[in-house]
Amino acid sequence: MLEALEGSQAIARAVALCRPGVVAAYPITPQTHIVENLSKLVADGRLETELVSVESEFSAASVALGASAAGSRAYTASSSQGILLMAEVLFNISGMRLPVVLTCANRALGAPINIWNDHADSMAVRDCGWIQLHCANNQEAVDTSIQAFRIAEATELPVMVCVDGFVLTHTLETLEMPDQKLVDAYLPPFRFSRMLDPKHPLSLGTLVGPEYFAETRQAHHRALLDSVGAILEADRAWQAATGRSCGGLLTVEGPEDARIGVLAMGSLVSTFEEAMEVLPGRKKAKLIKLRAFRPFPDEALRHVCEGLTDLVVVDRAISTGFGGVLGGEVRSALLEMKKAPKVHNVALGLGGRDVPMEMWPRLLAVPKEVEGFRILDLDPAKLEPADL
Amino acid sequence: MTEPASLRSRQPRFRGLEAGHRACQGCGEALAARLVTESAGPDVILTNATGCLEVFTTPWPQSAWRVPWLHSLFENSAAIASGVEAALKAQGRRTKVIAMGGDGGTFDIGFQALSGMLERMHNVLYVCYDNEAYMNTGIQRSSSTPHAAMTTTSPPGKNRMGKRHMKKDLLSIIAAHHVPYAASASVAYPQDLRRKVRRAMEIEGPTFLLVHSPCPLGWGHDGTLSIEIARLGVQTGLFPLIELERGEVASVMPIRNPVPVVEYLKRQGRFRHLFSDGDHRAREEREHLQALADYNIERYGLKGDGDDPLDTDGADTVRRGGPART
Ligand SMILES: Cc1ncc(C[n+]2csc(CCOP(=O)(O)OP(=O)(O)O)c2C)c(N)n1
Ligand code: SF4
Ligand SMILES: [Mg+2]
Numbered sequence: 001m002l003e004a005l006e007g008s009q010a011i012a013r014a015v016a017l018c019r020p021g022v023v024a025a026y027p028i029t030p031q032t033h034i035v036e037n038l039s040k041l042v043a044d045g046r047l048e049t050e051l052v053s054v055e056s057e058f059s060a061a062s063v064a065l066g067a068s069a070a071g072s073r074a075y076t077a078s079s080s081q082g083i084l085l086m087a088e089v090l091f092n093i094s095g096m097r098l099p100v101v102l103t104c105a106n107r108a109l110g111a112p113i114n115i116w117n118d119h120a121d122s123m124a125v126r127d128c129g130w131i132q133l134h135c136a137n138n139q140e141a142v143d144t145s146i147q148a149f150r151i152a153e154a155t156e157l158p159v160m161v162c163v164d165g166f167v168l169t170h171t172l173e174t175l176e177m178p179d180q181k182l183v184d185a186y187l188p189p190f191r192f193s194r195m196l197d198p199k200h201p202l203s204l205g206t207l208v209g210p211e212y213f214a215e216t217r218q219a220h221h222r223a224l225l226d227s228v229g230a231i232l233e234a235d236r237a238w239q240a241a242t243g244r245s246c247g248g249l250l251t252v253e254g255p256e257d258a259r260i261g262v263l264a265m266g267s268l269v270s271t272f273e274e275a276m277e278v279l280p281g282r283k284k285a286k287l288i289k290l291r292a293f294r295p296f297p298d299e300a301l302r303h304v305c306e307g308l309t310d311l312v313v314v315d316r317a318i319s320t321g322f323g324g325v326l327g328g329e330v331r332s333a334l335l336e337m338k339k340a341p342k343v344h345n346v347a348l349g350l351g352g353r354d355v356p357m358e359m360w361p362r363l364l365a366v367p368k369e370v371e372g373f374r375i376l377d378l379d380p381a382k383l384e385p386a387d388l
Numbered sequence: 389m390t391e392p393a394s395l396r397s398r399q400p401r402f403r404g405l406e407a408g409h410r411a412c413q414g415c416g417e418a419l420a421a422r423l424v425t426e427s428a429g430p431d432v433i434l435t436n437a438t439g440c441l442e443v444f445t446t447p448w449p450q451s452a453w454r455v456p457w458l459h460s461l462f463e464n465s466a467a468i469a470s471g472v473e474a475a476l477k478a479q480g481r482r483t484k485v486i487a488m489g490g491d492g493g494t495f496d497i498g499f500q501a502l503s504g505m506l507e508r509m510h511n512v513l514y515v516c517y518d519n520e521a522y523m524n525t526g527i528q529r530s531s532s533t534p535h536a537a538m539t540t541t542s543p544p545g546k547n548r549m550g551k552r553h554m555k556k557d558l559l560s561i562i563a564a565h566h567v568p569y570a571a572s573a574s575v576a577y578p579q580d581l582r583r584k585v586r587r588a589m590e591i592e593g594p595t596f597l598l599v600h601s602p603c604p605l606g607w608g609h610d611g612t613l614s615i616e617i618a619r620l621g622v623q624t625g626l627f628p629l630i631e632l633e634r635g636e637v638a639s640v641m642p643i644r645n646p647v648p649v650v651e652y653l654k655r656q657g658r659f660r661h662l663f664s665d666g667d668h669r670a671r672e673e674r675e676h677l678q679a680l681a682d683y684n685i686e687r688y689g690l691k692g693d694g695d696d697p698l699d700t701d702g703a704d705t706v707r708r709g710g711p712a713r714t
Contacts, residue, residue, distance in 0.1 A: 021478035022471060050474035054467070055504035062464035062501065066435065066471025069458050072478050074471070092460045196433045196456040196472060198483055205436075205459035206446035 002176055007138040007168040008033030010175060011077075011103055011161075014145040016047040017183040018101075021072030021190070024052040024063035029115045030165035031079040031105035057082035061089035061102075068098040069204055071195035073149060076100065079165060080107035083121040087128065090158075094129030095220065096205055099152035099159075099192075102130075103145065106266065106316075107165040108351040116352020117165040119266065119317040122293075123325050129220055131159040131227055132294040133246075136269040138163075138173040140246045144291075146178070147234040147246065150187055154230040157223055162293075164267040164316075166352065178242060186241055224295045231292055247289055249297035252304040254286035261305060261341065262363050263288040263330060264314040268348065268355055275360035285364055293326070298333035305334060308341035310367035315347045323347075323373030342367070346376040353377055402430055409452035410444040414611025416575045416601030416618060417441050417517040421488070423578055424515050424599070427585035430455060432484050433472055437465035437493030440524045440603075441517060463497035465489040466505035466514060473510045484589055487514045491532035492522040495556050506565040506594045513588045513595045519603035520555070527606040531556040534626070535680065536673040537658045539606070544661035549669050554680075562596045563635040570596040571631040576618035577703050580629065580641065587631075600627045608657015620652040623700045625681035628688050642692025644701040646685060649678045 005013070012034050015023070023042075025035035041047035050067075054060045060076045067074040078086060083104055093100050104122045108114040122132055131151060135141040141163045148159040163169055194202055208216055232248045239245040252261075254276065262285055264272060269289040276287060288304055288311075290297075305311060311334070315324030322328065327345025334340040344366045349355040355377070362376065370376070380388060404425020411418035421441055425432070436442045436459045445452040446459070460468050469487035476483055487505070489498055494516040505512060521539045522528040529542040534555045538544055542551035562570045568591050573581040581599065588595035600621055602614040609617055621627040622641065626649060629641035653659040653674065662670045662677075685691055692699045 022474045024471070024474075050478045052470060052474050053508065054470075055500060055507070058464065059467035059470070059501050059504055062460065062467030063471035063474065065460055065464075066458065066468035066473075067475040067478075068471075069468070070433065070472040070475035070479075072475035074475070088461055089464065096460070196458060198431050198433065198456055201454055201456045203446050203451035203453050203457045203459075206448045206451060207443050208448040212448055 002174050004172050004174050005138070005177070006033065006170060006172050007141060007163065008170065009037045010138050010142050010173070010177065011145055011163065012037030012041060013177055014142040015075050016041050017178065017180055018073065018146055018149045018187055020049050020075040022050045022052065022063065022067035022074045023076070024054050024060040025077045026054055026057045026060045026082060028057070028079045028082040030107060030117070030169045031077050031082065031103070033169060034077045034103060034105065057085040058089060061086040061093065064100045065089060065093050065096070065098060068093070068100050068192070069096070069196050071190070071192045071197070073190040074100050075102070077103035077105065079105040080109055080121045083125060084109065087125055090125055090128040090130060092205070093158050095216070097156040097220070097223070099156055101145070101148045101152055102158065102160045104160050104162045105165040105169045106162050114351040117167050118350045118352065119162070119315070122160060122162050123317040123319070126294060126325065129224065130294060131155070131157055131224065131231070131292070132162060133159065133231070133291055134162045134265040134293060135168065135246070136267060136289055138168050138171065139175040139244065141168055142175060142177065143238060143242070143244055143246050146183055146187065147238055150234045151227065151230045153190055154234070155223060155227045157227055162266065167267040176242070176244070182241055186237065228295055228297065247291050249292040249300050250304065251289045251291070252286055258284060258286045259307070259309045260284060260364060260367060261286040261288055261308045261311045262314065263290055263311060265290045265293060265326065266316065268314060268316065271355055271357055272360055275357040279357060279360055290326070296329055296333065301330065301333050302337050305337065305341055311341040311343050312363050312366045313343055313345045314363070315345060316349050318347050318350065318375065327373060344370045345373040346370060347373070348377050350375065402426060404428065404430070404432070404453065404455045405445065406452045406454060410447065411440070412605050412611065414602070414604045414614040415440070416603060416614050417490070417519055418444070419575045419614070420517050420581070420599045420601045423575070423581050424486070424585050425455060427582040428484065428486060428589055432486050434458065435465045435469040435472060435485070435487045437489035437498055438462035438524070439490035439493055441488065441490065443524055462493050464501050465493060465498055466512070467501040469512045469514070470505045470508065470510045473512050485512045487512050489516055490523070491516060491518045491520060492530045495532045495558050496530050503565065506562065506567050506596070509593055511592055511594070513585070513597065515597045515599060517599055517601045519601045519606060521603070521606050523603050523606045532558070534677070536662060536677060538661060539658070549673050550661060559598060559630070559632065563632050566635045567596060568593045569631070569633055572598040572600070572627065572629050574600040574618050574622050574627060574629060575602070576615050576622060577629065577641070580703050584631070606658070608660070609655055613655060617652065617655055619700070619704065620647060620655070623647040624649045624652045625685040625690055626652060626677070628684045628690055630688055637688060640688045640690055641703060642696055642699040643685065643690045644692050644695065644699045646691065649681050650674060653677065
């Protein structure tokens with residue numbers, strides 16, 4: 001059934017459909033509506049879960065860690081400073097191979113404090129060993145949230161579902177909420193192989209010295225690389241059940257013979273899709289939607305870049321002193337191609353700066369304008385000349 | 389053979405923490421953890437903050453724990469315990485959760501998570517093994533380090549006499565959460581410690597136990613003296629053994645004959661600078677510490693009246709047929 005729902009409300013309901021045993025989250029804009037909606041679902045008796053009203057994001061993630069280790073399906077959500085406060089725990093959750101699911105309502109990082117959308121938060125923890133999936137719209141946010149539990153539990157890896165703050169979390173969209181029966185069939189009850197249980201006492205989180213540490217990292221790395229299979233499987237099974245796919249690892253659209261490609265993540269993809277539909281000059285380029293940022297799908301990426309001469313990689317975050325993280329990673333992935341497209345890296349929409357459809361033609365001109373990296377939507381009038 | 393020793397060895401006794409771990413000889417924390425898990429029994433799940441106990445019990449691929457055990461970070465033992473407890477509740481399991489941490493992981497960096505756990509009324513027993521410094525990282529001061537004690541970050545010198553600040557009164561802060569039960573205990577009084585663990589285990593809700601646990605390495609004494617020094621800690625009044633119910637003092641272990649604090653101080657290297665000849669500051673600090681002990685005795689009414697089988701001299705006397713307690 002189609003419903004008009006706010007992104008956060010839809011995500012909260014999708015999470016509820018997954019019957020999490022334990023939920024813990026702490027308010028922070030623009031994630032707050034998710035924890036509020038979950039609280040209301042619990043208050044109204046529509047969600048039976050242990051809702052732990054923690055005193056910080058640090059404890060939210062820690063509660064999810066403990067709950068997962070004790071064998072319950074565990075969920076948390078946060079954003080920006082909250083993600084950074086969780087950072088230490090995030091590495092722990094993945095290092096212990098606990099299948100926690102987290103929604104990251106992507107937001108800029110301070111200082112200066114800024115509550116609006118960019119990808120600085122999830123990028124700052126890109127090496128935390130989690131699967132990171134980005135959503136282009138709220139239907140994908142709903143569908144990916146449910147898929148996330150299936151992927152996490154199949155791989156014993158935590159999954160971070162990235163949704164653009166405000167642009168998605170606070171926007172009303174008409175979307176399809178799956179029904180409970182469908183989700184129950186898609187997502188069997190959670191059984192954790194290493195559950196804390198006095199009948200089979202295990203020690204989890206032990207000290208590992210130099211003689212074993214590299215091997216734990218290799219195993220974790222291998223698991224993340226192999227999670228590609230689980231991500232594709234979860235999306236295929238979802239498509240079989242609902243008729244909808246979120247695009248697996250990545251998707252490409254646009255004319256076959258286009259020589260320019262634009263690669264983006266998150267809601268920018270929807271903006272550019274719309275632009276390709278309605279603006280003149282739309283036939284010129286391919287649009288690559290990167291859904292999986294971790295594991296980084298370099299092979300699939302090389303495949304869709306065959307035949308391109310130029311690729312514009314749009315970052316919504318900046319690694320100061322380097323440039324765009326996504327740009328750098330794409331560039332290194334494409335190095336292995338015989339005829340790799342030239343990569344032009346731009347950042348857009350930092351700290352919530354609006355990215356209108358009109359940005360699309362500008363992007364198509366980037367190959368002639370940008371070597372290396374540039375923040376494309378700067379207003380030079382607001383900068384000291386020396387800072388340009 | 390019915391030698392008493394072999395009879396004892398054949399007695400079924402549950403051990404949550406096995407021998408063979410890598411603690412220093414005479415480690416109070418190892419002893420305390422053994423006593424706590426022994427009294428709590430097998431139907432528990434433990435969480436452990438980073439610190440000596442975590443490190444010396446679980447060098448992969450070995451573990452000294454016979455009960456399920458979870459370590460995550462230095463500052464989140466209470467929060468992961470909250471998560472474990474929430475999960476058990478969701479699953480309808482009745483296993484008791486025990487969170488453990490050192491004084492650093494409890495008084496300092498994990499304090500917020502602990503306060504949150506108490507406020508939310510999780511059914512968790514939190515045990516703090518108080519050895520009064522960050523031992524795992526090489527003896528740095530914590531907010532539990534006694535006033536004037538020497539650590540590597542509170543060294544004495546021309547301008548300092550060891551730690552400048554007071555030992556944080558954590559139990560009073562715990563009491564302010566109005567939890568059903570909180571207590572202090574000492575490895576020098578194992579019967580008392582066991583009883584307090586069992587008491588806490590029976591309570592549905594958050595409970596807290598602060599266990600004074602000498603660290604021969606950090607306190608600067610021989611490993612064979614741990615119990616003696618812990619006992620002096622109690623007998624001087626520096627580490628009062630009390631029980632709190634809903635924030636009110638419910639009982640104390642009376643001190644039969646209060647011992648002057650110098651008897652406690654002079655046995656430990658961490659207070660050595662308080663005995664340097666002719667340094668008036670040393671005498672002042674000794675007096676200061678005596679005043680703190682006197683204050684504790686006064687505040688909690690620790691001065692017993694007459695011999696009591698449960699006072700500081702009676703409580704560790706082993707009697708035929710067990711301790712004289714119902
Ligand atoms: C966030 C963080 N900061 C610092 C450390 C380093 N560290 C590990 S254990 C420890 C001290 C532990 O002291 P305490 O809790 O008193 O336990 P003890 O070793 O004395 O038993 C410190 C400082 C850490 N692991 N994590
Ligand atoms: S340093 Fe102290 S606390 Fe750590 S193992 Fe040795 S005696 Fe125990
Ligand atoms: Mg300590």
